[in-house]
C-alpha cells in the first residue's frame with residue numbers, strides 16, 4: 635500500500651457521488667424483516683409504550699401493516715402472538731385456531747408471495763409462568779419442551795408459515811422440529827434457528843410488548859451468557875447439524891463479533907435481530923433530540939449488514955425501507 639502524500643483516502647470521500655460509488659455495504663428493503671405483534675383480544679391496535687411507533691395488532695391492522703410492508707419491498711415479517719388465555723403448558727401455542735395460526739392464514743391470503751412469512755416459535759407468550767417451555771419444578775424441562783415445539787411448528791407451517799423460527803434455546807430443538815415437520819409431510823417448511831441467542835437485558839421492552847416476562851427467575855439457564863463467544867459457535871454448529879436452513883444471532887449490536895464469525899465460518903444465510911431494547915434506546919434518544927432517527931437507524935442497520943447479516947430483523951423496517959428507496 636502506498637502512503638501519504640501519494641495516497642490520500644479523502645480523494646474518494648470528496649463528493650456524495652464518490653462516496654456512493656465506493657460504498658462497500660448497502661441496506662435495501664429486501665434485507666429487512668419486520669417483527670409484528672398480533673394480540674388475540676385487541677379490538678383496536680394498541681400502541682406499545684416502550685417501543686414508540688410499534689403496535690399490538692388485531693387481525694385487521696396486521697394485514698394492513700403487512701400490505702404496506704410488502705408495497706415498500708420489505709423481505710418478510712416475523713410474527714409473534716399474544717393469546718387471550720395462558721396456562722402452565724402453553725396449550726394455545728399449538729392450537730390450530732390460535733392467534734398466530736389465524737394471523738398466518740390471514741397473511742397467507744393477503745400477502746403470500748410478496749412477503750416471507752416467518753413465525754416466532756416459543757412458549758413464553760403462552761405459558762402463565764412466562765418461561766419458554768414446560769416446567770419441571772422450577773426449571774424448564776428440555777426434552778418435553780422440544781416435543782411441544784414440534785407440535786407448534788407443525789401448526790404454524792400448516793397455517794402458512796414459510797419459515798419457523800425457534801427462539802427458546804432448548805437443546806435439540808432444531809432436530810426435534812425438523813423431525814416433526816418432516817413426519818407431518820411439511821418438508822418444505824424452513825427453519826430459521828435463533829442459533830446464538832444471549833440472555834440479554836435488551837429484551838426488556840419486548841417482554842412488555844409480548845406480555846411474556848418470566849413470573850419468577852430469569853432465562854439464564856437456557857439463553858447464553860453474554861461473556862461467551864466459543865459457546866455461540868458450538869451452539870450454531872449443533873443447529874447446522876440438526877438441519878437449520880438459516881441462522882440468527884441475537885441481539886445484534888453487542889454481538890457483531892459473533893455475527894461476523896457465524897457468517898464466515900458457516901457460510902449459511904445469516905440473520906441478525908436488532909432487538910427491542912436496541913430500538914427503544916435509539917428512540918428514547920430521538921425523543922430527547924439527542925440523535926437523528928433516520929441517520930441513527932440507518933447507521934445501525936448498515937453496521938449490522940457490514941458485520942455479515944444477509945437479513946436484519948428490525949423494528950425500523952418500514953421506515954428504513956422508505957428511507958433507502
Ligand code: PBG
Nearest residue numbers: 756758801836837840909910911
Ligand atoms: C421469545 C423471544 C424474545 C424475543 C424474541 N423472541 C424474548 C426473550 O427471549 O426473552 C426478544 C425480541 C426483542 O427484544 O425484540 N423467546
